[in-house]
Amino acid sequence: MASTHFVAEPRVPQVVMTREFDAPREFVFRAHTDPDLLVQWFAPRGLIMTVDRFDLRDGGTWRYQYWEADGTDYAFHGLFHGEPSTNGIVQTFEFEGRPGHVSMWTVTFSEQRGMTLLTHNIVYQSVEDRDLDLRSGLEESVSDSVDRLDQLLARLTPVS
Amino acid sequence: MASTHFVAEPRVPQVVMTREFDAPREFVFRAHTDPDLLVQWFAPRGLIMTVDRFDLRDGGTWRYQYWEADGTDYAFHGLFHGEPSTNGIVQTFEFEGRPGHVSMWTVTFSEQRGMTLLTHNIVYQSVEDRDLDLRSGLEESVSDSVDRLDQLLARLTPVS
Numbered sequence: 001m002a003s004t005h006f007v008a009e010p011r012v013p014q015v016v017m018t019r020e021f022d023a024p025r026e027f028v029f030r031a032h033t034d035p036d037l038l039v040q041w042f043a044p045r046g047l048i049m050t051v052d053r054f055d056l057r058d059g060g061t062w063r064y065q066y067w068e069a070d071g072t073d074y075a076f077h078g079l080f081h082g083e084p085s086t087n088g089i090v091q092t093f094e095f096e097g098r099p100g101h102v103s104m105w106t107v108t109f110s111e112q113r114g115m116t117l118l119t120h121n122i123v124y125q126s127v128e129d130r131d132l133d134l135r136s137g138l139e140e141s142v143s144d145s146v147d148r149l150d151q152l153l154a155r156l157t158p159v160s
Numbered sequence: 161m162a163s164t165h166f167v168a169e170p171r172v173p174q175v176v177m178t179r180e181f182d183a184p185r186e187f188v189f190r191a192h193t194d195p196d197l198l199v200q201w202f203a204p205r206g207l208i209m210t211v212d213r214f215d216l217r218d219g220g221t222w223r224y225q226y227w228e229a230d231g232t233d234y235a236f237h238g239l240f241h242g243e244p245s246t247n248g249i250v251q252t253f254e255f256e257g258r259p260g261h262v263s264m265w266t267v268t269f270s271e272q273r274g275m276t277l278l279t280h281n282i283v284y285q286s287v288e289d290r291d292l293d294l295r296s297g298l299e300e301s302v303s304d305s306v307d308r309l310d311q312l313l314a315r316l317t318p319v320s
Binding site: 058059 | 169171172173174218219221238239241242247248250252254260262264266281283284285286
């Protein structure tokens with residue numbers, strides 16, 4: 001299995017994750033933009049994910065929740081800047097448990113020889129916000145998620 | 161006149177501008193959110209600014225243009241994340257002359273003893289994007305603009 005790389009430099013409010021998949025970029029894009037697929041890989045392991053809103057268009061808003069077995073939930077919301085496409089997805093991101101702290105995610109899908117390089121580029125309003133995410137286990141959680149994405153992609157079939 | 165401060169560290173995709181004004185924060189907020197006021201100070205000196213769209217609400221979009229005397233125009237657009245208020249404004253920002261490069265602006269207004277500390281916190285997708293803005297004269301242009309904002313604030317009167 002390919003490995004997941006992170007760049008998170010000291011005193012820089014940014015995390016860049018890259019991972020290569022043995023799948024066409026249309027599949028990787030679909031796994032990011034079809035809510036029925038997204039919930040199968042995106043949440044941290046052990047949590048159930050549900051999607052409240054997912055209006056995939058320029059200016060559209062999204063909101064999803066992660067659920068613990070005991071009913072505790074963690075909600076997140078944001079909006080899409082620009083028309084989401086295989087050229088990229090730009091969206092804002094806010095954890096409702098820490099309102100007022102917003103990050104911007106840029107997801108890109110670069111295909112070469114049938115492989116797709118996925119990049120999640122997250123920029124934060126401050127280094128403190130970024131460091132809080134890192135201390136909360138962002139890298140482990142995302143590594144876990146993209147491992148599940150890898151397994152999901154192997155099950156997808158082309159759609160015409 | 162108060163001076164404008166910038167923090168733009170090497171290899172960090174961020175610029176933070178701060179400036180103190182002798183005005184209540186409602187005035188500074190109004191100058192950022194009333195398009196008729198915004199066009200009086202926000203554009204670089206020598207350019208005319210017009211506002212195409214300014215839907216000031218969570219999920220609303222905005223677009224404005226700067227015009228040279230010869231009719232050349234520079235257009236920008238983005239959207240508001242969260243409800244804009246005197247607690248802050250978060251918006252995405254894209255220069256249409258360089259599509260696909262998006263930054264996120266957080267504007268905050270902190271009032272103390274009748275003075276307002278304005279902060280523009282800009283985070284970019286990359287250091288290259290940030291450096292291009294700096295090389296294009298961002299600091300000089302913004303300093304100029306906020307000097308004009310200072311003059312505008314002195315002319316505003318309270319609204320009930």
